[in-house]
Amino acid sequence: MSQKNTKGKRIAVLLIALALFITTTSLALIDGKKKNVTLDLNGKQIELRTAASTVEEVLAAQDVEVKPHDHVEPAMTTPLENGLAIQWEEAKKVAVAVDGDTQELWTTKKTVQEVLKEAAIEVTTHDEVEPALSTAVSDNQPITVAKAFQVTVKDGGKESKHWSTSTTVADFLKDQNIRLNNLDKVEGDSKAQLTSSNAVVSIARVEKVTDVVEVPADFKVKRKTDLTMLKGQEKVTTEGKKGKVQEKFVITKKNGKIVSRELVSKQVVEEPTHKVVNVGAKVVVASADTAKSTNKAQTAKSANVGVSRSNEPSGGGKEFYANASAYTAYCTGCSGITATGVNLRANPNMKLIAVDPRVIPLGSKVWVEGYGYAIAGDTGGAIKGNRIDLHMPTKEAAYQFGRRQVKIKVIN
Known part of the structure; x- marks a missing residue:
């Protein structure tokens, strides 16, 4: 009875050892099929050992839902190899408005500049972009581009060229730091829309200056009846002498040229001496x-x-x-x-x-x-x-x- 028990125990031990051997052998065989891969999931780095056979299986195992606009590299059907690097970038939706014309884009680019380049939207140094080109793009990101155009400025008769994205003449003058004095005038409506087809701004520089001049004042001829002189005879008793009058003018100039001259005051600085002539009446x-x-x-x-x-x-x-x-x-x-x-x-x-x-x-x-x-x-x-x-x-x-x-x- 004791011999039977001993024999049974030996058989059980052998079966357990065999099961352990089979299990260990199976695990070794399975582990031998696993690959070491590196994942970059939206910038998050993960290293793992996996028995998955394709890129798609690896991403699925990481609960990554790949959408049509997402970027996956290498392709989803790529077989796994030991040391393979897999990158997944989730696409973001952005709205790009160029001079008021808006389009929606899906992109995996990181910055505004990269998004515009991907959309083949050329941006010059004079254009206005909001937000800045270096700004990181977020989901549902609005991007506004105002294309610059050249404006001809005729300022007081002098002509110059400027780049601008301003929509009105008033905004343009403010952006360009062009100051107007009280009498200066902008030709046309300063609130009118400014576009590349009518990009001319004309400024009339108006100034008023005071001019004081001294002019001669004519003397009068006073004729006096003289009963001691025969009729028809004349005798000058006092010679005439011109006086002086100070005249004050307000001169209006437009672009440096005189357009009006207004006399505003007169002042006698030296009275004239009137000529006196005695006229005979006898x-x-x-x-x-x-x-x-x-x-x-x-x-x-x-x-x-x-x-x-x-x-x-x-x-x-x-x-x-x-x-x-x-x-x-x-x-x-x-x-x-x-x-x-x-x-x-x-x-x-x-x-x-x-x-x-x-x-x-x-x-x-x-x-x-x-x-x-x-x-x-x-x-x-x-x-x-x-x-x-x-x-x-x-x-x-x-x-x-x-x-x-x-x-x-x-x-x-």
């Missing part, structure tokens, strides 16, 4: 030397022949020879009124001569050879220097006298 009414004549008939008879046999006066006085001619109150262009106001048509027999006042003062009593006593009471355009014109009552008498040289005395 009227001389004279007749022939009746004191020497005995009756009117004899006077008229003498006038008709144009000569007088009156004797030459004695005593002093200015004496000289003059070229004499004769005229009547009805000559061509004559009014009959003398420079001293005598109406010769009303006094046809008056002895009166026309003189040059610089030689014989008007109003002087004179004696003329062959004519007698007379009054220097008229002037004439041709009567200059030592020349006189004798008044005759008729044309016949004037023609008869003709022209001759006579002796003349200025009595007073």
Whole structure:
């Protein structure tokens, strides 16, 4: 009985040892089929030993759900080899707007710059990108690109080129730090949209400056009546002198050119001295030397022949020879009124001569050879220097006298 028990125990031990051998052998065989692989799951590094036969089986064993836009390298069907490196990057959804035109993209790129490059969106140094190119991309990331265009600026007549992404003229001026003074003007609507097709900004630089100038002030001519002087005589008693006036102007300039000049004030800095002229008002009414004549008939008879046999006066006085001619109150262009106001048509027999006042003062009593006593009471355009014109009552008498040289005395 004891021998049987002993034999049974030995058999059991042998069976257990055999089972252990088989199990150990099986495990060794299975472990021999495993591969060492390295995983990069969205940047997380994992090293493992696996008996999976493909990349897909490895990722599935790690509970990785691979979506169509995800990046897997090598391909999912790649057989496993010892030391294989597997990379899985989960795709993110981004919205890229270029000048307002939006498109949605799936990407596994890390930064904004990489996303734009993958989408073949070229970005220059003048373009505006939000967020910055170096920003890491997250899921549902919005990316905005404003493409720069060239703007021509005509500022005060000077032209320059600028790159800009501004949508209005006002924004452009602010971004470019172009300052406007109070009077400066932007042509057109500063709130209007600015695009590459109308990218011209014109600025009128307006300034106002004050200009003060000194100009001469004309004097006036004041004429004073002088009863001591014969009518027709004039004498300057005060010479005129121009004064000075300070004029203040406001000048408006547009782009450096004067567009208006407005007089805003005047100030007299030196008063002018007005010219004063005394004008004679004394009227001389004279007749022939009746004191020497005995009756009117004899006077008229003498006038008709144009000569007088009156004797030459004695005593002093200015004496000289003059070229004499004769005229009547009805000559061509004559009014009959003398420079001293005598109406010769009303006094046809008056002895009166026309003189040059610089030689014989008007109003002087004179004696003329062959004519007698007379009054220097008229002037004439041709009567200059030592020349006189004798008044005759008729044309016949004037023609008869003709022209001759006579002796003349200025009595007073």
